[in-house]
Amino acid sequence: MSDNQGLKQSVLLNNLNIIKSIAEAVKGTFGSQGLDVMLVDEFGNYTITNDGVKILSLIETNHPAAKILIEAAKFQEEQVGDGTTTVTILVEALLSEAVKQVEKGVPIPKLIEGLRLGLNYAKSKLTELASPIENLKDHKLRSACLIAGRGETELIDLLLKAAETIGLEKLKAKDFKFAKTIIAKNQTESQIIEGIILNKSRVNSAMPASLEKVKVFIIDDSLIPEDFPEEAISTEQGFAHFKQLQGNFLAGIKQLIDLKVNLVLIGGNLHPYAEELFTQNNIMAVQRVRKSELYRAVQFTGANLATRRTLNLAEAELEKFCGFIESAREDQNLDLIRLEGCLLPERQANTIIIGAAIEAFLAEKERIASDIASSLQACLDKGVVAGGGATELALSYFLNNLKKDLSQNSSFVNYGIDCWIEALKAPLSQISQNLGLNPLEKLAQVLSAQANTxxxxxxxxxxxxxxxxxxxxxxxxxLSVKLLALNTACEVTIQLLKVNIIIKSKTNI
Ligand SMILES: Nc1ncnc2c1ncn2[C@@H]1O[C@H](COP(=O)(O)OP(=O)(O)OP(=O)(O)O)[C@@H](O)[C@H]1O
Ligand SMILES: [Mg+2]
Structure with missing residues (x-):
């Protein structure tokens, strides 16, 4: 073995050990009988969860291999909201198999070629095994939600009801994220609101708490005069410019009043002078509104998102930034603001409030609700496959058949397929282990039963x-969760296989 090969293998082995230690942290949570993990920081603060991506993102690590895996799990979560533990388990299994092949002398480029070939074949077989979900009443949809929502029937029924009001077309739209319509609120009943909500109160109680026929201006910025360097005020010219900026700001605020805007939503802070003017003119203003809520409000009201500079525009131009809704109301029981009655049916939106009597349970309940919502949309997108590791095992069987069909010429490529054949056994093996069963025995039993029947x-x-x-x-x-999990796991494994050497560099390369 050359020095370079030895070095390469030691990097690979080291990366594999890191991936194994990271996988160890999440494997026990996998499946319906998986247990929780308790993460404790240096101050003794703790988090209890079984969410793969949450555990991974709270693990303290500086190792690049670990970071690659954690980033991949986050990507999986962002895209489809589930399957992060599956990705971790598959990466560990694929990389373990790949390292064995490299040790036997298989060239890495050939191994990578085989991994990609295996991936594409597995994805096409996976798609063949899927059943579509035609409508919201399909019993497979509720079953899939029960799996994603770990049996939380109350939440599942609430989300299915909300899904009915949203409709299939919107739920299937690529730019609509059902999970983003959920907010958690302490000491509240879970409920569906027709319209959107802002998790805030009005700036002061002298402002109106309820508005009808609302003209809204939405600004993704603070509503304060443009910044001006303090030292420049000391010169005569500077002071004049400062006064001009203040004058412009004031003129902008007055224009909003002249335009009969009665609701102003602000991403940042509201200047006290503008607050006073708004209050005198019966305008409801809400400050420090979360970005995601501002964006939903823009869609719901038909407003254009303004910045501070927008206020410098002429009145007719400023008018184009305004949106309209039927009503805005501060709900003092729920401590939030409801925006209701959009003017166009395509802008219709619902908000799901998830309540909990005890604050400690709220975040976990919100997460489960968001998992159900993501799963529901993913099911509608491409349909469903059998869970519990059964489908992955079937893919292992199909890949074994593929290998037999491939010609002798592709023998090196076969090693990449071998990696998949073994790695795809890992989900069922882990589920069996978490059930307290003998994984080898169960794998053999299911593999032969699938093949025979x-x-x-x-x-x-x-x-x-x-x-x-x-x-x-x-x-x-x-299906879309599984397809992405295979893809993500393959890409992470390939990335780690390609690393030849790790060199300590200066920061921020
Ligand atoms: N009752 C059940 N019987 C068999 N398998 C189940 C059952 N409930 C869930 N599973 C399986 O457990 C796996 C999902 O487990 P889990 O939700 O812990 O991991 P994940 O979805 O990969 O990651 P995460 O949810 O942490 O992002 C899926 O393969 C699913 O089919
Ligand atoms: Mg899951």
Missing amino acids: QSFSLGINAENGELACMQELGVFDP
Whole structure:
């Protein structure tokens, strides 16, 4: 073995060990019987969760291999809202197999070629195994939501009801994120609101608490005069410029009043002088509104998002930035502002409030609700496949057949496919382990049952550890979550395989 090969393998082995230690932290949470992880920081603050991406993002690490995996899990979460533990388990298994092949002398470029070939084949087979979800009443949809929502039936029914009011077309639209319509509120009943809400109160109680026929101006900025360097005020010219900026600001505020705007939503702070003018003119202003809420308000009201400079425009131009709704009302019980009655049906929006009697449970409840919402949309997008690791095992079987069909010429490429054949056994193996069963025994049992019956939904019943059809048990996962998990795991593995050497560099390369 050359020095370079030895070095390369030591980098690979080191990366594999890091990935193994990271995977160790999340593997125990996998599946319906997975347990929680408690993370404790240096001050003794703790978080208890079974959410893969949350655990990964709270792990303290500086190692680049770990960071690559954590970033990939975050990407998976952002894109489809689920499957982050699956990605971690697959990366660990794929990389372990790949390292074995490299040790046997398989050239890395050939291995990568085989991994990509295996990925594409697995993805096409996965798509063939999927069943579509045609409508919101489809029983497979509720079953998939029960899996994603860990049996929280109350939340699932609330979200399915909200989904009915939103409608299939919007739920299938690429730019609509159902999970973003959820907010958590302490000591409240869970409910659906027709319209959107701002998790804020008006700036002061002398402003109106309720408005009808609302003309709204939305600014993604602070409503204060343009910045001016303090030292420049000491010169005569500077002072004149400063006065001019203040004058412009005031003129802008007066223009909003002349335009009969009666609701102003502000991303940053409101200047006290503008606050006074708004209050005198019966304008409701809300400051420090979250960006996501500002964007929803823009869509709902039809306003254009303004910046501080927008106020310098002429009145007719400024008018074009205004939006309209039927009503705005501060809900003092819920401590939030409701915006209701959009003027065009395509702007219609709903908000789901998730309540909890005890604050400590609120964040976890919100997360589960958001998992259900993401899963529901993912199911509608591309349909569902059998869960519980059954489908991954079926893919392992199909890849084994593919390998037999490939010609002798592609023998090196076969090693990449071998990696997939073994790695795709990892989800079912881990689920069996978390059920307290012997993973090797269960793998062999399910593999041969699937092959003999050609029923690729066979897996393990989490209640009794027996062989069972996942579809009959209602254990479904969204196809898009699985497709992305395979992709993400493959890309991370390839990235780690390509690293030849790690060099300590200066910061910020
Ligand atoms: N009752 C069940 N029986 C069998 N398998 C189940 C059951 N409930 C869930 N699963 C399986 O567990 C796996 C998902 O587990 P989990 O939600 O812990 O991980 P993840 O979705 O990969 O990651 P995360 O949710 O942390 O982002 C899926 O394969 C799913 O089909
Ligand atoms: Mg999950």
